[in-house]
Amino acid sequence: MDHASSDPLRHHGDVDARPGLLDFAVNVQGSGPPPWLRDRLVAALDGIARYPAAAHDAQAREAVAARHGRRADEVLVLAGSAEGFALLPALRPRLAAVVHPGFTEPEAALRSAGVPVVRVQTREADGHRLVPAEVPAEADLVVVGNPTNPTGVLHPAADVRALAAPGRVLLVDEAFADAVPGEPETLAGAADVPGLLVFRSLTKTWALAGLRAGYALGDPALLARLAAPRPPWPVSTPALEAVIACSAPSAVAQAQDAADRLAVARAAQAERLGALPGVTVLPGQAPYLLLRLPDGCGERVRGALRDAKIAVRRGDTFPGLSPDHIRVAVRPADQVTRLAAALADAIRMTNGTVVG
The missing domain is CATH 3.90.1150.10 (Aspartate Aminotransferase, domain 1)
Incomplete structure (x- = not known):
């Protein structure tokens, strides 16, 4: 639309x-998923007469946890990262800071819910480098992409970590992290950063834009707050199967x-x-x-x-x-x-x- x-x-x-x-x-890379993934998704269609199962969701969370060295309760499977952004108002931030230029959906979702948003602008003359000190201290939610869309800048993990603060949620959008060789600067496995949320997407690398599949990583209590407004069965059976398949070591x-x-x-x-x-x-x-x-x-x-x-x-x-x-x-x-x-x-x- x-x-x-x-x-x-x-x-x-x-x-x-x-x-x-x-x-x-x-x-999105390519015109469709690779044949082995397509076969997995087609086989999953045999189960769509039933509601998505809690055991299937648990299997998906376990697969993601193994992929990033996290616990299963530190994973929330999403209907794409866009669902995660739509859930951000559930965290009830008093002031959100969004690093720009960046993906605009987080700010759009927050503003639609009446959350005050301040923009932290990076500058082309500085290579769109992130300057943590420019984020207002009073912001209790900070959103940054890494690598950032649309600039493609990959911020050092140390600079992103520097955005964490007591009482603050730090959301790092890593939708394109798996498209960078070696996934440098990722914080997906960083369970030691307080208030950290990391969003990942399967849309781009695996050509699954129409399926809507991704996940969030973070402290279980923080994930529970994020998920509070979700309806029952928010992630489809084929999307759960995609998360499992794409988290396997071979994938x-x-x-x-x-x-x-x-x-x-x-x-x-x-x-x-x-x-x-x-x-x-x-x-x-x-x-x-x-x-x-x-x-x-x-x-x-x-x-x-x-x-x-x-x-x-x-x-x-x-x-x-x-x-x-x-x-x-x-x-x-x-x-x-x-x-x-x-x-x-x-x-x-x-x-x-x-x-x-």
Whole structure:
């Protein structure tokens, strides 16, 4: 659903990726899950005549706990990270601080519930580096992505840990952490950080956006507060099966192999697009690139790319970015060639002259 007309915070990449367009707007990798995972999900359909079972949920929590070196009661299985963000008002924060540019759904959910929100803006001139001291001391909920969407910046774990404080909940959105080789700077296994919540998603690496599967990690009492408003059976049987399957050691190894390949493709795509006149590729480590286009060209370039049947993620709905920022997913080389050619043409047309 396109919420952008009423609330820019609720504009997401799927709105930009209309059918028939080459999709650089959504960060899902591939067109569907691998065959072995698809087979697991198809087999799970035999059980959908029954309500999701508590034993199945327990099995999913145990699988996630083993994957991250946590206890099963430190895991809450979610219908995607988006469900977790929707539950944040249940924590009853007095003041939430959200680090931007970042994924906008946490702020949208909090504001919709009447929670006061302050934005902590990172700066492009500083590489969008997180500065913990800039978070207001009175904030009792802090939200940060790592790596951050859309900048792709991977903050040092020590800087993220520095955001923890007595009486504060620190939420780290690690939706793309498994797409970075070795998962550096993750806090998924950090049971020693008081008030820490970590959200993980299976959507991106495993091409499961339509299934809605993810999980939260944290202290059991904190997870219980978060889950208090949930309806019965919030996570479907196929989603529980996906969490179990994708947490297995063999799946984790496969995800890391994919992350290694993705890092190589990302570097090549960054070099290719960064060579275009007027295009700046901002530094990052994620399965997407944040680009800055020539001043004043962004909206017209996006329109020209749409005319060329290519979808990119607009940047101006992310607080702190401008219409001249776009985010593009990492894609195979042949698709990057098509994007690079269309982007070069679009910039030439919008500038009104041949550049370079």
